Structures are given as structure tokens and as C-alpha cells.
Amino acid sequence: MSRAFVFPGQGAQAIGMGRDLADAYPAARAVFDEVDSALRENLSALIWSGEADDLMLTRNAQPALMATSIAALRALEFEGITVAGHAAVVAGHSLGEYTALVAAGSITLADAARLLRIRGEAMQSAVPVGVGAMAALLGLDFEAAQSVAREAAEGQVCQAANDNDPGQVVVSGHREAVERALVIARDKGAKRAMLLPVSAPFHCDLMEPAARVMAEALDDVDIADPSVPLIANVTAQPVQDATSIRSLLVDQITGSVRWCESVGRMVEMGVTEVWEIGAGKALSGMIRRIDKGVATRAIGTASDVADATASV
Numbered sequence: 001m002s003r004a005f006v007f008p009g010q011g012a013q014a015i016g017m018g019r020d021l022a023d024a025y026p027a028a029r030a031v032f033d034e035v036d037s038a039l040r041e042n043l044s045a046l047i048w049s050g051e052a053d054d055l056m057l058t059r060n061a062q063p064a065l066m067a068t069s070i071a072a073l074r075a076l077e078f079e080g081i082t083v084a085g086h087a088a089v090v091a092g093h094s095l096g097e098y099t100a101l102v103a104a105g106s107i108t109l110a111d112a113a114r115l116l117r118i119r120g121e122a123m124q125s126a127v128p129v130g131v132g133a134m135a136a137l138l139g140l141d142f143e144a145a146q147s148v149a150r151e152a153a154e155g156q157v158c159q160a161a162n163d164n165d166p167g168q169v170v171v172s173g174h175r176e177a178v179e180r181a182l183v184i185a186r187d188k189g190a191k192r193a194m195l196l197p198v199s200a201p202f203h204c205d206l207m208e209p210a211a212r213v214m215a216e217a218l219d220d221v222d223i224a225d226p227s228v229p230l231i232a233n234v235t236a237q238p239v240q241d242a243t244s245i246r247s248l249l250v251d252q253i254t255g256s257v258r259w260c261e262s263v264g265r266m267v268e269m270g271v272t273e274v275w276e277i278g279a280g281k282a283l284s285g286m287i288r289r290i291d292k293g294v295a296t297r298a299i300g301t302a303s304d305v306a307d308a309t310a311s312v
Helices: 019-024 026-039 043-049 052-056 058-078 096-103 109-125 142-153 175-187 205-219 242-254 259-268 282-290 302-311
Strands: 002-007 089-092 132-138 158-165 168-174 192-195 271-277 295-299
Touching (some): 002 058, 002 096, 026 043, 026 058, 043 052, 052 058, 058 302, 089 096, 089 259, 132 175, 158 175, 158 259, 158 282, 259 282
């Protein structure tokens, strides 16, 4: 059996995530302590007992989700399950790509926390509030959604941002263009088309100011070749070269998250089981809709770690 470890993106956050891992595993608690130290604030207090609206803020959600995923991974490592020994490949959805690189030893935990704080703030400030929007189109494939976005643009930005699974594509861009896309998508047979409660239009050309910020931030960080290949969001291809990874992380800010293709690439590489490590189970659901032949397991609590350990 060939296994992939994957890591969730924004939207999976929830107050209390990772707390039982920190209580059960000193190595997991050390992750939260290191992230707090790197950011020079008590992010773990917000994660475990703060207000949901504060955790939802992009600047907080991104490092918080990464910390929770790595805490779960450290718990698995304590039980003898490692990336190098038990995963053929890693991947992450949007910010989860940074988590995947921490897991594979390419970026340090502290650097990832700082990068994700910068990334969250840069993405939030790239577009004035209310100018942009994102919408989910259900029942259309990626090609159809791209056609909808092109038709809706009318000189503005409207792009297919997330190819999540065969029936769910997210478009992003100027609010007026995205609202036009909702109408066009319904006319083209979408089962549902709805605006998403997000604070900015991620993964489209409007994020170019954030891409420039991240290019500078990444230049100041050491990146090593990962211990196993990473399936990159923007290419859906395996990469294990630090120089390429640095460039792809910049491209990812404005580029599409090609998740459906990424899972397909894993299957082509022989992956038969995927472990989603961190908060929530959204990626597991997407993966099952992409390929029912792939077994999935979500690992976000201490009991999940115990079950996973027993399965190996």
C-alpha cells in the first residue's frame, strides 16, 4: 500500500482544535509553544479558548491550522509513524502546502508560522474589503467553471481558483464578476452556485500584491529539498527541488489550487490510501468524490492517532 499525507487549508479551523493532542503528547504541545514563540503571541490560547470570529481571521487561521496539523503529525511520530517511513508523497490544500513542507522537513516550523502570518496579512490587505468575492459552483467540472469565469469577467478578474473535486469548483475575483458568474453557472446547469463567506478573493490575479510580498519573505527563508515529493498546488505535479518549491509557493498565491488533478496524480503514482492530518475532514470528502478507490483517514485528535497507529 502506498500512502499520502495531506494537510487541510483555510475553512477547517475550529475553536479547541489540537487541544487534546497537546494534553496527550508533549511533542504536540511543543509545536504550539514553538509557534507562539515564533509569532511572539499566545496564538494557542486563541485556538483553544478564543472567539471563533478571531480565529477565522486569515492572519490567525493560517498559522493555527498549520500548528494543529503538525501537532497531530508529531503525535504520530511519537507512535513511530513518520513521513519518511510511511508516506510516499505529501500535499496540502493552499496554506496546507506550507504544512506539507514542514512535515517533509523542507521548511522549519518557526519559519512556516512566520511565513503564514505574513501570507495571511498580505492576502487580506491585497484587495479592499468588499471589492472581491469567491463563489462555489457545484455540479460543474473545472473546464466548465473556467468557461463560466471567462464569460463573467467582462474586463474584470474572474478565475477558477480551486478545483476541489469533479463537482465543486470555486471561482474568485471582482465581486461584480463573481456575481455574474453565479447567474451564468446556473444557466449552464450548475446544481448550486453560491457566494462564500470569505474575507478576500484568494487564488486569482487580484492577489498579485500578496505574491510580491511572499516572494520577498520566502527569499529570507531557508528551504531544503523535502524528504518525499510534494504534489504542488499550481502544477499538480511532484516536486522535490527546493528552488522550484520556492517559486511555486509564490505562484500559488495567484494560481489555481488544482486539487482534483493533484489527487489524480497521486493515484497515478500508486497511492491507494490518504491520511488527512489536522483539523476537519474536508479533504477526505473531496478525495472520495475524486476517486472512490482511494481509502481515506482523518487524523485530528488523540483518539484518531491511536486508531491510525493500530492500523499500521
